[in-house]
Amino acid sequence: MLKKISDIHIKIQKNQALKKLVLASASDEHSIDAVFHAYKKNIIIPVLVGNETEIKQICISNKYDFENIEIIHANDKQEAVKISVEMVRNGKADILMKGNVSSSILLKGVLNKEYGLKTEQLLSHFAIAELKNYHKLIGITDVAMNIAPDINEKSNIVSNAVKFLNKIGYKKPKVAVIAAVETVNEKMQATVDAAILSKMADRKQIPNCIIDGPLAFDNAMSKESAVHKGIDSDVAGDADILLMPNIEAGNVLYKSLTYTGAKIAAILLGASAPIVLTSRSDSEETKLNSIILAAL
Numbered sequence: 001m002l003k004k005i006s007d008i009h010i011k012i013q014k015n016q017a018l019k020k021l022v023l024a025s026a027s028d029e030h031s032i033d034a035v036f037h038a039y040k041k042n043i044i045i046p047v048l049v050g051n052e053t054e055i056k057q058i059c060i061s062n063k064y065d066f067e068n069i070e071i072i073h074a075n076d077k078q079e080a081v082k083i084s085v086e087m088v089r090n091g092k093a094d095i096l097m098k099g100n101v102s103s104s105i106l107l108k109g110v111l112n113k114e115y116g117l118k119t120e121q122l123l124s125h126f127a128i129a130e131l132k133n134y135h136k137l138i139g140i141t142d143v144a145m146n147i148a149p150d151i152n153e154k155s156n157i158v159s160n161a162v163k164f165l166n167k168i169g170y171k172k173p174k175v176a177v178i179a180a181v182e183t184v185n186e187k188m189q190a191t192v193d194a195a196i197l198s199k200m201a202d203r204k205q206i207p208n209c210i211i212d213g214p215l216a217f218d219n220a221m222s223k224e225s226a227v228h229k230g231i232d233s234d235v236a237g238d239a240d241i242l243l244m245p246n247i248e249a250g251n252v253l254y255k256s257l258t259y260t261g262a263k264i265a266a267i268l269l270g271a272s273a274p275i276v277l278t279s280r281s282d283s284e285e286t287k288l289n290s291i292i293l294a295a296l
Contacts, residue, residue: 001170002137005130005263005289011168012043012296019295021276022047022093024084024109025077027054028100029062030280034287035097036064043295047072047093050080050100077101081109088273089115095294097276103144110271117271122146122156125277126164127266128293129257134221139165139173139241140257143250144277145268151193154243155206158197160269161241162209168296175201176220176239177213178249182231190214190245197243210234213243217253258286265289 002008023035026048032055038044046066048055052073059066074080081101087093096117098106110117125144128137141161146153158175165173177194184191194213201211212235218225223237244250258264264286268275274294278287 002168003130003135004137005128005265007137008128008265008289008292008296009041012292013041018042018045019094020045020047020092021095021097021291021295022049022084022087023097023099024049024106025074025080025099025101026050026071027058029058030284031097031099031278031287032058032064033062033284034291036062036066037284037288038291038295039066039069041292043292044095045069047084047087049084049087050074050077077105078109081106082112082115085109085112085117086115089117093273095274095276095291096271097291097294098278103277106275106277110275117273117275119270119272121160121270122153123268123270124157124160125266126161126269127254127264130263131257132261136240138221138239140250140254141241141243143244143247143254144266144279145247147247149246151196154193154197155200156270158206158209158211158241158243161243162206164269165240166208170240171208173209173240174235174238175209175211175213175241175243176215176235177211177243178217178220179214179245180216182214182216182219182229184214193245209241212236215239217242258282263289265293267294 021044027050035046047070049072124142127140179190184195191214212233219236220239226236268277276290
């Protein structure tokens with residue numbers, strides 16, 4: 001069980017070979033800063049793709065000493081994305097990272113049928129947070145990709161998150177399906193979806209996890225709150241993953257945690273390789289944490 005973001009740093013330094021990361025449209029000071037620190041920690045080998053003059057100027061201005069680091073010139077952002085995505089697809093890089101380019105342009109490249117990274121799985125955003133008043137790291141999904149997921153999409157989103165946690169050592173992560181109330185109400189679709197997902201996990205349709213819901217946020221995070229409301233649950237108060245009902249709820253929670261002191265890492269799952277898709281407002285620390293999570 002990972003309790004702090006620093007545990008991710010320790011885990012990767014113990015048992016992880018260097019991964020090659022390609023930064024698409026790399027003329028972005030904050031992104032290069034995060035990449036530089038990950039490089040100095042011997043976690044990644046970076047490839048910087050974009051306007052070569054601008055990239056070199058950023059490195060010189062900030063005294064980033066990238067010894068023998070490959071810089072690939074691209075004439076515009078679309079070309080930078082194409083080059084970067086193709087490198088990952090062709091096995092020349094392990095991780096794709098968004099630089100100074102909009103998410104829509106990057107995702108258009110990722111989803112391209114000829115050179116993209118699309119798989120049969122739904123793309124979904126997965127964040128992991130360290131909170132001061134919670135006893136371990138908590139995963140949150142989806143806060144940035146799927147707007148109003150239906151039951152099939154929610155099943156895919158959960159599967160992405162569970163498979164990722166399985167890969168980094170969680171045998172059976174606990175998933176809390178979040179709604180406004182703890183009981184099934186046919187007028188509240190989130191509660192109906194939660195009940196279905198819980199039963200799907202019971203029947204092994206979503207394997208290697210425990211799912212319970214509907215659970216309100218307080219029940220998912222506090223065993224005391226769950227007991228007070230008469231909820232008997234293995235997940236309540238000990239959740240590893242919070243499945244949010246829609247992008248509005250997820251995004252508000254994510255931003256609230258970010259601006260109230262939580263330490264965050266976030267990646268995009270469901271492609272053929274991990275994608276670091278941070279917000280322009282995310283700190284250098286969040287971007288560094290996200291790189292390390294993707295490498296892990």
